[in-house]
Amino acid sequence: MNSAAGGACLQRAAALFLLAGCLALSGCGEPKEPELWIYTSIYREVLDKLAPQAQAAMAGVKLRWYKAGSEEVAARITAELASGQTPADILMTADPFWYQALKEEGLLRPYRPPEASRVPPALTDPEGAYLTSRAAVMVIGYNAQIFSADQAPETFAELTQPRWQGKVVIGDPLKSGTALATVAMLSNKLGWDYFKALRASDVVVEGGNSAVLRRIETGDRPVGVLLLENLLKARENRSPVEIVYPRDGAVVIPSPIAIVAGTDQPVAAERFVRFVMSPEGQRAMVEGYMYPADPGIAGPKGSAPFTSLLAMGRCLDTKFVREMTAERETLKETFGQIMFE
Structure with a gap:
C-alpha cells in the first residue's frame, strides 16, 4: 500500500470512529422524549378520561402515571426521598395536610398559574406551593x-x-x-x-x-x-x-395539585398544572363526578351547588389545614x- 492510499484509509477509519461515537452519544436515533411523572390518587376510570386529554395538551412530553390511594402515594414519596430522590414531578392526591407538611419541609416548588385566579382564595395556599385542582x-x-x-x-x-x-x-x-x-x-x-x-x-x-x-x-x-x-x-x-x-x-375536601421541588422538568410541570386548571382540565374533573376548583364551571350532574356546600362551614380551607397539619399523625x-x- 502506498502512503497516499494509507492516509486515505486512516482518514476513513477516523471518520467512521467519530460517526460511531456520535451515534452512541445520541442514542443512535432521535432524542428521547422528556418524561413527566404524575403521582395521583384519582380513580382509574377518571384517569382513563383525563390522561388522553392531558397527553394531547402536552405535545413533546411523555406523561407517566403512578396511581394509588393518597396515603399510599405519601408513603411511596417518603420512601423515595429517604433513598435520595423521587421520580415524581407532579402530585395530585386528596390529603391537603400532606401538602402543607411538604411545603413546610421545602419539598414543593411554588407555582401559581393565571388560571388559578378563579379558585376561591380559601382553597389555595397563599404562597402558591399547592392549589386546589378539584374538591x-x-x-x-x-x-x-x-x-x-x-x-x-x-x-x-x-x-x-x-x-x-x-x-x-x-x-x-x-x-x-x-x-x-x-x-x-x-x-x-x-x-x-x-x-x-x-x-x-x-x-x-x-x-x-x-x-x-x-x-x-x-x-x-x-x-x-x-x-x-x-x-x-x-x-x-x-x-x-x-x-x-x-x-x-x-x-368539603380540597384535593391539591403541586410540583415537586426537585423536578428536572419544571417547564413541563408548569404546563401540566396549567392544563389541569384550564377549563378543559376542570371539565375532566366534572366527568369524574368531582367538583371543579373553578366555581365558574358547573359541578357534576345530580349534585348540590358547590356554593351551598361551602356555606355549611365544613370545608377544609387553608387555615384549617395549616392548623391541623401538625396533628396529622396524631389523628x-x-x-x-x-x-x-
Missing part, C-alpha cells in the same frame, strides 16, 4: 332497597344512635386521604367521643371509599360515610344507593386506638 365532598350514602328517604339518617351526629347499631361503615384514615380529612373535621367539630360512640355502635372501618360503597350496595352495612362522587357514579350505573347531604354539614394514632385496640 371531594364527604356525605352519607344509604341502600334505598333497605331504607326509604324518610328513614335515612339526616346528620353525621345521629349515626351513633341505637337504631344505626351494626349498620354503618366508614373509610379508614390510615389508607384514605379523604377519610383522614373527614376524621380531622368531625373530631374537631364533634370530638373524639363521637368516634368512641361509633365504635360502641359496631361501626365497620373499611379501606377506601370504593370499599365503603360495596358494603352499602350489598346491604351488609346499608349506611355509610363516603364521597359524593362514588355515589353519583353508582346511581348512574343503577346501583340502589341514595345520597344524604348531612344537615350538620357535608365535609391517625388516636383513630387507630379508638377503632382497632
